[in-house]
Amino acid sequence: MSDSFDVIVIGGGPGGYVCAIRAAQLGLKAAVIEGRGALGGTCTNVGCIPSKALLQSSHLYEEAMHGFAAHGLKVGGIEIDLPKMMARKDEVVKQNTTGIEFLLKKNRVAYIKGWARITKAERGAHQIAVKGLDGAETSYTTKYVVIATGSDVTPLPGITIDEKQVVSSTGALVLSKIPKTMIVIGAGVIGLEMGSVWRRLGAEVTVVEFLDVILPPMDGEVRKEMQRILEKQGMKFKLGHKVTGAKPGKTGVDVTIEPAKGGAAETLSAEVVLVAIGRKAFTDGLGLDVAGVKVSNRGFVEADQHYQTNVEGIFAIGDVIGGQMLAHKAEDEGVACAEILAGQPGHINYDAIAGVVYTWPEVAGIGKTEEQLKEAGIAYKSGKFPFMANGRARANGDTMGFAKVLADATTDRVLGCHIVGPAAGDLIMEVAVAMEFGASSEDIARTCHAHPQLGEVVKEAALAADKRALHI
């Protein structure tokens, strides 16, 4: 393998490998360095993909146990084969990681296995040392470096994650038995997704959250509706509480909690505790100090709007630069960054990046929430439509939730959309396209939506923004 490249991307996650593919498509000689022994990063190995595999398996189980009867389907003898469920998840991960390896080959991107360290920052000829999986070190030279090293679990001071009794999301993906009880610390995306997996499979799940609300960045009405639904599904919440300690013992973990605003402490016990209080930038051993690359006081690599750090020729994308820690945001930054390296105007509309929580029903949001619009003093109109009034949702027996479209009061331009409901993550994408094109709520409302479809809920919400919903 040659030791000189136009662009070396450090990190083979969705940001990194996509950046390298796009760079190669544009004629740059590109390489990806990845240390974990498989491509795809957090997302493919211990994030998006394995969690969705388990969400799907546990959803099917819950449907069989509690949903089939309403359809006149009698089933009996349903059992959980956890090792098989886990093996299926692992196989799905493998299909994806090997698929990415194939994509790199197809696009003539070099895949260098090992941990990278920037050893010299020199304009046009940066140097990177890679400690291979066999321990041997090799040096490479590159015109551009793209740091795409992603993120890691935020630890909770005083609590040791042993990935057995006290687990991070990574441990929660590989539990060898279904715990009877589980305490989840943090009512964010990971807490609710992984909490849902284990609750569906039989665990009694209690979520402890520091704030008074679940899913803090989401729209207020959506948060309330989702909490109500999750409680109905059996998930318990201790909101406005902070965890002050966790003591593992022979049979489980004692977790001490206190009201966030002060008050008496109490102890909860569970077989397994999941710590899911956020993620932090991963830059360990990367040599940022040697290269002189600035990081923020929260540890994120600082990059300008063209993804360049303070050091010329060293760029950064994805989770490591902060913002929404989402795979699709990382991918799109990878594409934009590669295009900028190739002399093109790479660009992302950060106002049109959807966030999706893959519980069931799903939660999806894009653009501004009502709270943000109020705070910014923007006059807006809101249209809301429930799935209960949608024919397809009723036919499916999946009628929880609603869609809400927010539009500028004067121009009618769509400013946001928030959905709790079946397949909310898929439904929100028509609004993403609409927002990309600067559409109005009337544009969505006048688009002919096939019937009977769940997407008609979004159309009706857009109609409702003009007070002319047809089916309610």
Ligand code: FAD
């Ligand atoms: P990463 O995917 O973290 O990849 C960085 C890679 O760099 C890693 O593989 C790491 O090994 C490698 N690396 C780091 N340092 C070095 C070095 N010095 N040398 C060589 N290699 C190095 N997002 C979604 O959009 N949808 C979801 O459904 C979703 N589900 C998630 C579920 C879980 C449980 C978790 C934890 C995250 C989830 N995310 C999801 C978030 C998503 O995984 C991240 O936003 C995404 O992976 C970020 O991509 P990235 O390329 O920036 O970094």
Ligand code: NAI
């Ligand atoms: P998060 O930021 O979504 O939620 C963390 C929650 O923990 C917040 O509600 C916060 O208030 C709470 N918290 C923080 N400190 C606490 C404390 N000491 N005690 C109690 N609660 C505390 O972080 P999470 O769930 O760990 O996910 C990390 C990242 O991974 C997210 O940024 C998310 O974007 C990404 N992710 C995305 C998914 C998706 O797109 N479907 C799925 C899973 C993760």
